[in-house]
Amino acid sequence: MGERYVKKNLIKHLNDYFGYDSFRMGQREIIEDVLRGEDVLGILPTGSGKSICYQLPALLLEGTTIVVSPLIALMIDQVKQLKAKQIKRVVAINSFMTPQERSKIYRQLNHYQLIYVSPELLQQEDFMFYLKKLSVQLFVIDEAHCISQWGHEFRPDYMKLQHIIQLLKKPTVLALSATATPHVQKDIITSLGLTTMVKHIYPMDRENIVFLVEKLHHRDEKTTYILDVLKRFEVPTLIYFSSRYDAEQMTHTIMHELPDVPVAFYHGGMEQIDRITVQQQFMNDQLRVICCTSAFGMGIDKSNIRLIVHYHLPNQLESYVQEAGRAGRDGKQSISVVLYTAEDEFLPKQLIKNELPTEEEIRYIFYLLYKLYEQKQALPTQSDQLALLFQLNEVQWRFLYAQLEKHGMIKENTIIYEKERWKRAYTKIKQSTTQRLRVKTAKLQQMVTWIHEKQCLRHALYKPFQSNYTEPEQDCCSQCGFSIVDWKVNHFEREKMSAKTWQQALKEMFFIGDEDETK
Amino acid sequence: MYFDSLFLYCQKQINTNRTSSAIFRLLKGFKAIQTLQDAKLFQVQRFYGVYPNLTEKQYENKIEQLMKKKLIVNVKSTKHIIKLTDTGAAKLHENRHLLHFKMLNGMTYHKIDVIFKQRLLLYIQTLLNAQKNNFNFIPIIDSSPITEWVRTYYYQTKQNLDQIHLKLYGELMHLLQSLPDQWAAIFVDRLTGFQAYGLNTFQLANKYQLATEDIPIIEKSITHYMLATINHDNRSFPILSAFMKRHHANIAMTMSAKKTYGLLKQGYSLEQIAQIRLLKKSTIEDHIIEIALNDVTFPYETYLSATVMNEIRQAIHETKGYKLKDIKDKLHEDISYFQIRLYLAIVNE
Numbered sequence: 103m104g105e106r107y108v109k110k111n112l113i114k115h116l117n118d119y120f121g122y123d124s125f126r127m128g129q130r131e132i133i134e135d136v137l138r139g140e141d142v143l144g145i146l147p148t149g150s151g152k153s154i155c156y157q158l159p160a161l162l163l164e165g166t167t168i169v170v171s172p173l174i175a176l177m178i179d180q181v182k183q184l185k186a187k188q189i190k191r192v193v194a195i196n197s198f199m200t201p202q203e204r205s206k207i208y209r210q211l212n213h214y215q216l217i218y219v220s221p222e223l224l225q226q227e228d229f230m231f232y233l234k235k236l237s238v239q240l241f242v243i244d245e246a247h248c249i250s251q252w253g254h255e256f257r258p259d260y261m262k263l264q265h266i267i268q269l270l271k272k273p274t275v276l277a278l279s280a281t282a283t284p285h286v287q288k289d290i291i292t293s294l295g296l297t298t299m300v301k302h303i304y305p306m307d308r309e310n311i312v313f314l315v316e317k318l319h320h321r322d323e324k325t326t327y328i329l330d331v332l333k334r335f336e337v338p339t340l341i342y343f344s345s346r347y348d349a350e351q352m353t354h355t356i357m358h359e360l361p362d363v364p365v366a367f368y369h370g371g372m373e374q375i376d377r378i379t380v381q382q383q384f385m386n387d388q389l390r391v392i393c394c395t396s397a398f399g400m401g402i403d404k405s406n407i408r409l410i411v412h413y414h415l416p417n418q419l420e421s422y423v424q425e426a427g428r429a430g431r432d433g434k435q436s437i438s439v440v441l442y443t444a445e446d447e448f449l450p451k452q453l454i455k456n457e458l459p460t461e462e463e464i465r466y467i468f469y470l471l472y473k474l475y476e477q478k479q480a481l482p483t484q485s486d487q488l489a490l491l492f493q494l495n496e497v498q499w500r501f502l503y504a505q506l507e508k509h510g511m512i513k514e515n516t517i518i519y520e521k522e523r524w525k526r527a528y529t530k531i532k533q534s535t536t537q538r539l540r541v542k543t544a545k546l547q548q549m550v551t552w553i554h555e556k557q558c559l560r561h562a563l564y565k566p567f568q569s570n571y572t573e574p575e576q577d578c579c580s581q582c583g584f585s586i587v588d589w590k591v592n593h594f595e596r597e598k599m600s601a602k603t604w605q606q607a608l609k610e611m612f613f614i615g616d617e618d619e620t621k
Numbered sequence: 622m623y624f625d626s627l628f629l630y631c632q633k634q635i636n637t638n639r640t641s642s643a644i645f646r647l648l649k650g651f652k653a654i655q656t657l658q659d660a661k662l663f664q665v666q667r668f669y670g671v672y673p674n675l676t677e678k679q680y681e682n683k684i685e686q687l688m689k690k691k692l693i694v695n696v697k698s699t700k701h702i703i704k705l706t707d708t709g710a711a712k713l714h715e716n717r718h719l720l721h722f723k724m725l726n727g728m729t730y731h732k733i734d735v736i737f738k739q740r741l742l743l744y745i746q747t748l749l750n751a752q753k754n755n756f757n758f759i760p761i762i763d764s765s766p767i768t769e770w771v772r773t774y775y776y777q778t779k780q781n782l783d784q785i786h787l788k789l790y791g792e793l794m795h796l797l798q799s800l801p802d803q804w805a806a807i808f809v810d811r812l813t814g815f816q817a818y819g820l821n822t823f824q825l826a827n828k829y830q831l832a833t834e835d836i837p838i839i840e841k842s843i844t845h846y847m848l849a850t851i852n853h854d855n856r857s858f859p860i861l862s863a864f865m866k867r868h869h870a871n872i873a874m875t876m877s878a879k880k881t882y883g884l885l886k887q888g889y890s891l892e893q894i895a896q897i898r899l900l901k902k903s904t905i906e907d908h909i910i911e912i913a914l915n916d917v918t919f920p921y922e923t924y925l926s927a928t929v930m931n932e933i934r935q936a937i938h939e940t941k942g943y944k945l946k947d948i949k950d951k952l953h954e955d956i957s958y959f960q961i962r963l964y965l966a967i968v969n970e
Contacts, residue, residue: 178763186757206926209955213928357827366824373674375742376821378761383818604797604806611749611814612790 116154119161120187126151128304132276133158136240141275141299143246143290147306148280148427149403153180156242156276160216161189165237168270169218171244172257175370175397177218184216194218195229208232221248221259222500224266225507226514238273241266243294246277247420250289252541255420258504264295275299280306280427281420283566306423306564307571310430313559313579314439314586324413324441328352329359331439331586332391336593337408338384339391340398342425344414344449346371349393352413356391364389370397390594399425405432408591412440417450418545419552419566435576437589442553447546454542457497458535467492467502468528471517481515501538505531558582623842624834625687626716627668627725632693633705633713634663640701645680648672650731666728671841672834673735679834720801724842726849732918733865734844739764740864742812742819743771748786749814751775761813765927773934773968774863789860796847796861803829807836808843881908882916891924906959913966921967929956933964 112133116122125133132144132155146152160167171177177194184192193214195207211217211232223229243249248257267275277290277299291299318324328341343349346369353367366380366389383389385404392398410429416422422440430436459467470492474481482488488499506512509527511519548566555562559579564571577584602610609615631644639659646656650670660669684703687693692709696702705713743762750758760768778785797805807829813819826833848865855862884894891909895902913919925933936951948961 182759182763186759188756200922202923203926206929210926210928353823366821373822374763375761376823378759378763379813379818379821379824382759382761382813386816386818388818604802604809605794607806608790608794608797608809608812611809611812611817612786613749613752613815614787614790 112158115162116158119158119189120154122154126154128302129154132302135300135302136274136276137162139274141294141296142277143287143299143301143303144276144278145282145287145301145303145306146278146280147304147308148424149431150280150304152244152278152280155278156240157184157189157216159240159276163215163239165239165273166212166214167216167240167242168233168238168273169216169242169244170221170224170260170263171218172221172248172255172260173245174220176244177220181218189216192216192218195223196220212236221257221263225259225262230266230269234269238270241270241273241275243275243277243290246279246290247282247286249277249293250282250286252283252285252289256538256541258501258508261293264293267294281423281567303568305568305571306427307560307568308427308430309572309574310433310435311426312435312437312574312577312584312589313426313563314437314584315442315553315555315559315580316439316586317442317553319443321443321445324443325352325355327441328411328413329356331409331411332356332360332363334587335409335589335591336390337591338387338404338406338594339409339411340407340425340428341391341393341411341413342416343393343395344416344453346395348413349395353393356393363391365391365393368392368394368398370395387594396421396425399428402428403431404428406434406594407431408434408436408594410436410438412438415440415442415446415450415546415553416549417453417542418549419563420545422549423563423567435591437586439586440553447550450546450549451543454539454546456495457501457542458539459494459498459502461532461535463492463494463498464502464528464531464535467494468524471506471511472519472524475517475519479517481512481517501535502531505534555581622716622832622835623719623721623838624672624683624832625692626713626719627671627721627838628683628687629692629705629709629713629716630722631663631665631668632703633710634665635659637696637702637704638663641684641703642701645675645677648675650727660728667725669727670731671725671727672837674837675834683834720804721838721842724846724849725838726845727841730845730848734841734848736767736918737848737865738840738844739767740770740774741861743767744774744864745789746813747771747775748782748789751779751782752786753815755815761818766922769927769930770968776934776938785860792858792861795857796850799850800843800846804839804843807839811840875908875911877904878908878911881905882912885909885912903959906962909959910962910966913963921963924963925960925967929960930964930968932956933961934968 112130113124116125127150128144128146129151132142132146135142136155136159144152144155146155156167156169169177171180174194174196177196181192181194191214193207193216195204195217199207205228208229209232212235219229224233243260243263245255246260248255249260249263250256267273275294275296277294279286279290282290287301287303291297316327318327332339341349341352343352349367349369353365356363356365366383368377368380372380380389380392381398381402384392385402407429410426412422412425416425426438429438482491488494492499494502503512506527509530510523511517511527552559552562559581560571560574577588627648628644631647635643643656643659646653647660647665647669648671650673657669660666684693687709688695690708691706692712693703694706696704739762743760746758746761750756762768797808800808807825810825810828811819820828822836823833825831825836831839847861851858851861851865880898881894884897889897891905892902894900895905898905909924913921932952933948933956936948939951940947945958945961949956949958952961
């Protein structure tokens with residue numbers, strides 16, 4: 103089929119659908135292989151436009167493209183962006199939908215060119231019933247590192263994808279990730295059972311980002327540091343926090359100390375409209391600084407972010423590389439600073455523990471499940487009800503659910519009781535939890551080791567991922583002698599907000615009295 | 622101050638008759654019979670559902686703050702029963718003239734208010750972007766019933782956008798002029814136009830030096846005030862009236878339709894209701910249309926997905942008319958007459 107999509111045409115299609123004049127690194131190579139029907143493993147750095155690699159083929163291919171994505175927010179965001187580009191036959195099917203909404207979509211699945219699904223959904227029989235009727239041409243696994251136990255975001259359901267691919271009569275497979283070490287790459291290929299996969303591995307290093315680690319004595323010094331940097335450099339800035347509370351507090355501090363700096367906070371606990379406004383204000387340069395949690399950033403394509411600060415220690419190098427990689431997408435020099443104090447290792451350790459159920463929690467859930475079984479009750483289907491019932495957070499529940507399913511204790515929302523099996527499962531689940539905790543702790547240790555690196559930070563950061571990297575022409579990192587006070591950067595122009603009456607504001611918003619608005 | 626005084630008022634009314642979570646459920650607009658009865662019993666219907674997004678944590682923090690200020694005290698610490706202190710009563714008396722007490726009308730406008738406000742916000746964004754020929758914007762509201770309505774309304778009004786633009790501006794100006802400047806400014810600052818995204822709750826609270834919880838209360842008060850004013854004199858507000866349509870359909874529901882509605886609310890499917898009531902399925906479908914015409918909050922999405930609505934809209938557009946048979950012929954055979962009629966009931970009346 104591939105011959106029809108000669109090179110010139112691909113560019114034309116890219117322009118017609120997405121308005122871009124040229125491909126970015128790796129996109130064309132991957133797309134050409136995918137259209138030729140090759141299974142592809144694509145490792146592309148964050149912000150390099152991974153999604154075009156399947157969105158364009160999806161629009162060109164006859165049948166359906168399925169995209170497995172681990173994050174609902176990311177899926178919804180992608181669909182929104184596509185719809186804004188007038189690409190309408192796309193849908194994200196997720197757990198926020200009511201069963202009615204879902205079954206309606208199921209019945210007209212063949213209407214869509216591009217269907218985003220969570221890995222969990224592919225485990226549901228009713229969905230697979232409809233999916234099997236489609237002619238699936240391309241099966242995309244986004245964030246494919248989730249397949250690996252050694253990936254930083256292991257998702258048990260990803261391990262079952264090989265089976266799903268078989269059920270769908272082996273469509274072309276495209277596995278994508280921004281952060282997969284060689285070890286994880288091997289795991290992806292093995293787990294999918296596709297030994298002939300064509301590998302397109304692109305270096306993830308960003309020579310225009312300068313890396314800084316600032317070791318401080320106390321958290322108050324972090325505040326002073328941030329205020330100082332924001333005063334000195336008027337550039338679009340993201341400050342990452344591990345806690346929603348701290349992100350809010352810092353926002354208030356900045357507002358109070360630097361009233362001229364337009365700042366807002368962003369985290370997953372806010373209402374949708376409040377989140378969208380912050381995100382779009384930032385895109386629109388109405389805001390200069392955002393204090394956020396890791397919830398911010400997915401699907402954000404702002405090219406002129408100049409400064410990324412990590413107030414807390416990230417859990418692992420992979421997430422750090424992704425978050426720092428949001429800086430300087432336009433290729434201009436940008437800075438990533440990690441602020442560190444000795445007590446900082448405590449919080450990520452706590453956070454890691456919070457991602458897994460404790461032994462008491464596991465025991466309690468076994469007890470609850472048994473009680474539900476005795477009362478002949480099924481599990482609630484809404485995840486918030488489940489969280490309430492079991493007093494677990496979403497990450498913990500997802501982990502446990504996969505385990506319970508794996509050991510045959512539940513099937514969809516029915517509980518299957520068998521004494522001996524439950525006993526064995528209990529031991530096994532405890533073991534898996536401990537093992538997962540070990541992996542995560544090792545990841546954190548890797549991060550901490552990086553913080554204390556005596557040699558070049560750039561070298562140490564990219565070493566686990568690839569064999570070499572581009573040396574920056576100018577500044578490299580704090581270990582190579584760069585200090586933030588030396589930073590030369592153009593300040594960012596912003597229209598000063600003048601005090602307006604609401605009458606003036608409304609008038610301007612509605613272009614009343616605007617000369618060129620006479621059509 | 623707005624949230625606090627509202628809480629103190631409800632607390633005064635409910636007194637020690639209920640635990641403190643009763644006010645939480647009232648403000649959130651819980652559908653439980655207990656909450657609805659309490660609203661009536663303690664005469665706080667006007668505050669029913671005025672803060673649907675209040676979180677438990679926010680609420681607990683608020684209570685804690687008010688206790689610290691000695692405006693309320695625990696009666697029995699274990700049972701979460703609270704009462705006003707003398708200071709609290711004095712504070713409430715001092716704030717009794719605050720505007721939100723006059724404007725809020727929660728029970729009457731329950732859910733209609735959210736629909737009205739969201740349609741308005743999204744339509745303004747759509748209109749102002751369309752006027753600048755920008756169709757690639759990220760909508761600030763993304764719930765599908767709202768986007769679907771705005772899309773339909775936008776296509777209906779596309780021909781005379783300039784006129785609507787000016788009229789809408791005029792109507793908003795008219796309504797806002799009667800409000801205190803700070804409130805009008807909050808309303809305007811929230812709006813998203815062309816290349817200017819509105820402020821969010823936290824930003825508004827910061828700009829006007831109010832508590833975060835005051836902002837939703839003020840915004841809700843403004844919405845209720847607008848709804849009441851438009852309702853009272855809808856001839857002066859031809860454009861804004863459209864945003865509350867379907868609330869107005871003054872066809873009284875038949876007894877039989879009410880019965881069907883009761884069963885629907887209990888979760889029975891259309892087919893099951895036909896069986897239970899020994900009626901034809903088509904009769905039940907008629908009831909559903911009747912319900913949709915009468916109740917703006919009716920969740921029609923169960924029967925009409927966004928895609929189906931899309932297709933029906935297109936078919937209507939192509940046939941340039943509302944003749945059922947013509948529309949049906951244009952559509953996939955899976956889409957029923959019932960769905961087309963329901964679509965017409967909710968969109969065009």
